[in-house]
Amino acid sequence: MFSVTYAQLNIWLTAFLWPFTRMLALIAAAPVLGNKSLQSRVKIGLAAFTTLIVAPTLGPMPQVTVFSASGVWILANQVLIGLALGFTMQIVFGVVTAAGDLMGLGMGLGFASFFDPMADTNASAVSSLFNMIAMMTFLVFDGHLQMIAALVASFQSVPVSADVLGAAGWRQISDFGSIVIATGLLLSLPVVVALLIANLCLGILNRAAPQIGIFQVGFALTTLVGITLTLMMVPNLIPFFGRLFDIGIDEMGRVAGGLRPAG
Template identity: 35%
Template sequence: MSVLGFGLSIEPQLWALVFVMVRIGAAFIAAPVFGAVSVPVMVRVTLSGAIGFLVLATHQVVPPAQVFSAATILAIAAEALVGLAMGFVLQIAFAAPMLASEVIGISMGIGFANAIDPQNGRSSPALGQFFSIMLTLLFLSVNGHLVLVEMIVKSYDVMPVGAAWMGAEQLKGIAFFGGYTFLAGLLLALPVGFLLLCLNLVVGMLSRSAPALNLFAVGLPASLAVGVIALAMAFPAMGDYMLVIIREALAATQNLVLG
């Protein structure tokens, strides 16, 4: 009877752990670094379970009375929506370097240089991979992954399990933060992009004044050389702005969860 009683008492805790892991796992699927293709699924599940134990230790979580019911399915969908929204906001910010690389790469003449991105497993510009790796390293250096885990745990205070539906204002905030990607990407590419634009104007005027001049033989090597030198000179400032992008993304995630 004692063994039977222990089994009956441990089953609700297991269901509560699985219920809590839905939000955490959804956030890890959508968030950068955690959601990379190179991160095994077993690692994500293990991390979700470890953080789930932390949530159960600090919050009172009541599992659903019936597993296969409409209310339980809606509650699980709400938990997944909250987790996906938290990770998606950070993913939006990580798209800014890709936009900057497109602007710079086309001006430099290396927009055709693509490679497989280890983060998402898709083909992306080589310059964009360099920016993405630097942004990821800066994100880890400022403990952004720990801040994300902290916000996930704190989200259970504002959005308890089973009552975590997101309002229209929160969804509106996600949509408006999507515009920040274009702003951040253009500002990140502004120093190098403006210099390359000036170079293209000069090459265009030279081609008009000397029609016999081979534009591709002169303009493409000049754009590539000036672009590499400009990147080397402007990267300290670009690194500082990448930190601003990370802070804005974490602040947007905090506003989404905590208000």
């Protein structure tokens, strides 16, 4: 008769549950895979399927009972690691959103907003356009697979344990967040500068010939200039986004290394 002891059941459960928790936390926090339009059961199924493939390669897990205090602490650690790695990639998409918001504001389209399911809030029309291009580029470049591969590699950098996670990983995320403003401004700089020059010219023309009423057509003119420059940028957006995604994947590895428990 086939029988299973409690110790064997605990080993099987921990070998699946802890990697599954880290994987599910990543999927919940990551861009594209964590999209709210994707059903929860699909996310859970994807995390479970990936875990079944990865778990046999991870080696033995800590000899801790799942429902003990140490087991619950290990579970919390896996959630934090997965969320940290997923949030790192979300910062990359924050660059795209910031650039779109800056461009839309300069074009006078700040009021033209749509609901963004990724951010669960309203976003400008330009920001939504950039987000869609970024998501398609992310899938075309297999960014979702690279992201999962980075999480699998994190089991070597941050093994499953009850040790306190290193603070360097959280500082790494904080420092990485500074690129949202810098890179977002760099991406939107051509359009922002061109619109600034256009508005400056309109102001000078209005002072020189007030009877023209230049501000009656100024909004349409700045919008037209902004849309034209945005269309000219589109062919160069895909390689730019590709470099951003590579930076994000590399940063995931550095964050995982920083989260390694001390000692």
